[in-house]
Every structure is written in structure tokens, then in C-alpha cells.
Amino acid sequence: MPHAIALPLTTPEIRAELSGGAEFRRTVLPSGVRVLTERVPGALSASVGFWVPVGSRDEQPHQYGSTHFLEHLLFKGTPTRTAYDVAVAFDRVGGEHNAATSREHTVYHAKIRDVDLPMAIDVLADMVTSSLLEPGEFEMERGVILEELAMADDDPGDVVWDRFYETALGDHPLARPIGGTPDSIRATTRDAVWDYYRHRYHPTELVITIAGAVDHDAAVARIEAGLRAGGWDLETPGVPLARRSTVDVHPQPARRLDVVDRPLEQVNLLVGGHGITSTDPRRHTFGLMHHVFGGGMSSRLFQEVRERRGLAYSVHSFGGSHSDAGVQGMYAGCAPTKAAEVVRVMRAEAERLVADGVTEEELADAKGATAGASALALENSDSRMSRLGRSEIHTGELLDLDAALERVEAVTLDDVRTLAGELFDGPLVAAAVGPLPADARAELER
Structure with a gap:
């Protein structure tokens, strides 16, 4: 199907x-x-x-x-x-x-x-x-x-x-x-x-x-x-509530940086910005891009920030999509003294993604991982039930495994590079919780 x-x-x-x-x-x-x-x-x-x-x-x-x-x-x-x-x-x-x-x-x-x-x-x-x-x-x-x-x-x-x-x-x-x-x-x-x-x-x-x-x-x-x-009237004819508008409204950020100064052992950092909507036809490209960039232990962020430099225990990229807006970016939790370097490395990896995109091998691996994870999710009736609900309420279409993987396979290297350029090329916003040093703040505000 x-x-x-x-x-x-x-x-x-x-x-x-x-x-x-x-x-x-x-x-x-x-x-x-x-x-x-x-x-x-x-x-x-x-x-x-x-x-x-x-x-x-x-x-x-x-x-x-x-x-x-x-x-x-x-x-x-x-x-x-x-x-x-x-x-x-x-x-x-x-x-x-x-x-x-x-x-x-x-x-x-x-x-x-x-x-x-x-x-x-x-x-x-x-x-x-x-x-x-x-x-x-x-x-x-x-x-x-x-x-x-x-x-x-x-x-x-x-x-x-x-x-x-x-x-x-x-x-x-x-x-x-x-x-x-x-x-x-x-x-x-x-x-x-x-x-x-x-x-x-x-x-x-x-x-x-x-x-x-x-x-x-x-x-x-x-x-x-x-x-x-329960007393509900099921006899009076009714039309299901119209789904929300899916026109991306591109909300304006409130500020460049929001810092909550707390006496913690780590600084928690989120750096990113505007994402894509839940019905954007590029959502499969979005998922593959983030898998390569920060989606697992073999991802670029994990390898560069944790494995090669030992700067953080937890580091990944993320995306959150809604009907008319979305967010995306990078997360890391690290010692305050390492925060500035973590920000520099994350920013450099984002710039490399924009400039070079991903490799054929990385894209093939991401497609394989997506296929495997999607199939495994169907072993769980909770996942199937949630898929039905989100499809009916948010997207207006049900993508079965075969249909979803067909769209995943259609994603090209150019698709990923173009989307990365749209989302990461330009000023990013950030939020931080913890004792953020002045050098890290300067990196986040530049």
C-alpha cells in the first residue's frame, strides 16, 4: 500500500x-x-x-x-x-x-x-x-x-x-x-x-x-x-471540527538569548530557531537531516562533542513540529567552563551542515535507521493508536509503513542541503539554564 x-x-x-x-x-x-x-x-x-x-x-x-x-x-x-x-x-x-x-x-x-x-x-x-x-x-x-x-x-x-x-x-x-x-x-x-x-x-x-x-x-x-x-446528543447532525490552518506563520523570536541563572553543576543549552510545520512535505527530509546531525550515537554532534572532545555527556539535535509553526536546533548539557567551546563546536557543525550537506553514506544510513525504527514502532499498539490520532487530527492523511518509507527513499542529498541552509543559515536563538559564563554568553549572542 x-x-x-x-x-x-x-x-x-x-x-x-x-x-x-x-x-x-x-x-x-x-x-x-x-x-x-x-x-x-x-x-x-x-x-x-x-x-x-x-x-x-x-x-x-x-x-x-x-x-x-x-x-x-x-x-x-x-x-x-x-x-x-x-x-x-x-x-x-x-x-x-x-x-x-x-x-x-x-x-x-x-x-x-x-x-x-x-x-x-x-x-x-x-x-x-x-x-x-x-x-x-x-x-x-x-x-x-x-x-x-x-x-x-x-x-x-x-x-x-x-x-x-x-x-x-x-x-x-x-x-x-x-x-x-x-x-x-x-x-x-x-x-x-x-x-x-x-x-x-x-x-x-x-x-x-x-x-x-x-x-x-x-x-x-x-x-x-x-x-x-454520558448524555451526549448523537442524533443531531454535526460536522467534524475543521483542522487547524497549516500555513506556516513564521513567528518572530522574542529575543536572541534567554538565560536562567541557577547554581547548578551544569549549564543546559538549547540553540536553534524556526523549524517546519507538521504537514510540511519536507518533514521526511527534516527527520533524515536531524538523524545525521544529532539523532544518535553515530551522529555528527555526538561524535564531535562527546566522543572526540569529551565536552558533554548529553548532546543531540531536535525538531518540534506543529500545525502552523515549528522549532528545531541543538541541545547540550555541560560544565560551565566548557560551555563556550560547546557552543562553538555546535555552531561549527551547523555551519558545516549548511555548507556541505550530508554524504551519500550518511543519508543511506539515516534511511536505513528510519526504516528499522518505523517497523519496530509498529510492534507496539500504542504507537499505532497514536499514529491514527495524529493523522486524523493534524495531518489529514494516514501514511502506512510502505507509503512513509517511499517518501523517505525519495529524499535526496540536495533536499537535505537546501533545508539545512534554510533552517541553520543565519542568526540562531538560544536558551540556557545554569551558571552561564560571560564567554559562553558572548558566543550565543554573536
Whole structure:
């Protein structure tokens, strides 16, 4: 199946055979709810996710942190289940359940044996449709989230990542921290989060994905029953929410350098800038470029910074793509006395990438690594379930393994060199956490 599967919002039924004999189906219910399944031959378990295309970028000033706050609260009870009931439902069958908030979506997910899939659908549907957000639980969870933010603030890796997004993306909503700030969480009211919940969680926004041992028709019937039991109106016709604009807005950086001075043993450095969007046709080129540049132990950054010079233990390159903007760059954690040299070496490697591109051998190795990693990922039903959700919400097309690898194989040396020149040729921005010496600061600001 070398072609991509388009996922138009107005097509009620789609069916396709995927690599390895897997069967893909998508149903758009009359209410606008979308259900995507991938039946994997021989699977004995299933992963299920309830996705809502709302993230931290969608919050208004009085709601900062509400998306993440709400993710916590949906585990705290409904009219028919207590928080303990939700937890024990999965624990008693050896299942896993959790949730995640990102800048552009929220997902509630579980992994269970095939025989327990109906239970998982029932519990997740109950949480998504009928959570109470009781005032007592709300205040209890406010304290938990403040502790979570405090834990993240103690981790310089977390801090430098948030600061880099703020520095690189400026005033764009993607620049805001996903979990809000301690001040915004303290100021958030239960009514504001309740309004957010009722405004954004409804049939036209809900996407449900299941991968593994799943019967599509049975899953759709169970989902409909679960949503109706939660009081959702599935009879009124609805059109799925339009996907976000994918026009790259190229946000203006807030500054060249942001430094958080802390008495640490290391300086954590992120150096980079604008990346590409999640639907950019060059995203396969982007992935191969970063594999060669800083994607593993054989990458240029790892070999030059760690293996040849011993300047850092952790060093790599990265990319983060979203609907209308992206970031990319280099990371290193090193002793303050070595920071200036690390910056010089990273900058020199970036300049070499722009000037010379990559070699035929490097590109072939990156393609081989991508093929292997992609195939291995399909051994995990969680990965398949997530692929379905991201495809439906963000890209509007499903790329099976064969189709994805066909695009990877099509990438040329010129493609990599051209993209590297666009992304690395010119002033870069940086964020640092730790005791940054003056010589390192000068290197980052030049």
C-alpha cells in the first residue's frame, strides 16, 4: 500500500488494507464523532485513545493551564464512578491508563487485553462526557498540579525547553508552557475550567482511535452506547471540527538569548530557531537531516562533542513540529567552563551542515535507521493508536509503513542541503539554564 490514505472530514466511511495484513477503518458518525481502528492480525491486546483537538495554545488569558488542569480532573469521578472506581477498573485487569496534554491536543488512553476493550471504552467515554469537576476535587488537584509544576521547575531540562519555546516563538500561543504557571493555576477558577470543558468536549471534536485486537463495528456500537450513556446528543447532525490552518506563520523570536541563572553543576543549552510545520512535505527530509546531525550515537554532534572532545555527556539535535509553526536546533548539557567551546563546536557543525550537506553514506544510513525504527514502532499498539490520532487530527492523511518509507527513499542529498541552509543559515536563538559564563554568553549572542 504505497499511497497515502486521505482522511477528508466529509467522507463517512473509509477502509484500507495496511502493511502486514492490518485492516484500517474509519467511521464518521452523524454527530461528527470520528472512530478510527486498525485491526492487527495476531494481536491479543488493544490500545484505545479518546482525543480532543484542544491544547494549551487554545486557552484564553484567564484559562492558562486549564487544558492540563482538565486532563487531571477527568480522572476524579463521574455520577457513576469515583476516582477510585476509574483506577481499579484498569488495575484489576492488568491494564494501563493515562492521559497527556500537548500544545495542540489532549488524549486519554488505555492499553488492555482484547477482552477488556469494552470496559476501557465504557470508562473513557464516561470520563470524557460526564466528569463532575467537584469543587473539593478541584481544589485538591490544584495542589497536585502546583507540585507537578514545582517538580518541573526543579528540572533544568524542563525549564530550558519551555524557555526555548518562549524565546523562539515569541508571542505565538505555542510559546506558552503547556501546564500554565503557578500564578495562573492559583488564579484559575472551577467555573472557568468547567466552561472550557463544556465548550470544547463535544461530538464534533472527539476522535477515538483503537489499534490491536479490535472489531470495528463492535467498537463503534460500544462507543455510541458509552457516549449516549454520558448524555451526549448523537442524533443531531454535526460536522467534524475543521483542522487547524497549516500555513506556516513564521513567528518572530522574542529575543536572541534567554538565560536562567541557577547554581547548578551544569549549564543546559538549547540553540536553534524556526523549524517546519507538521504537514510540511519536507518533514521526511527534516527527520533524515536531524538523524545525521544529532539523532544518535553515530551522529555528527555526538561524535564531535562527546566522543572526540569529551565536552558533554548529553548532546543531540531536535525538531518540534506543529500545525502552523515549528522549532528545531541543538541541545547540550555541560560544565560551565566548557560551555563556550560547546557552543562553538555546535555552531561549527551547523555551519558545516549548511555548507556541505550530508554524504551519500550518511543519508543511506539515516534511511536505513528510519526504516528499522518505523517497523519496530509498529510492534507496539500504542504507537499505532497514536499514529491514527495524529493523522486524523493534524495531518489529514494516514501514511502506512510502505507509503512513509517511499517518501523517505525519495529524499535526496540536495533536499537535505537546501533545508539545512534554510533552517541553520543565519542568526540562531538560544536558551540556557545554569551558571552561564560571560564567554559562553558572548558566543550565543554573536
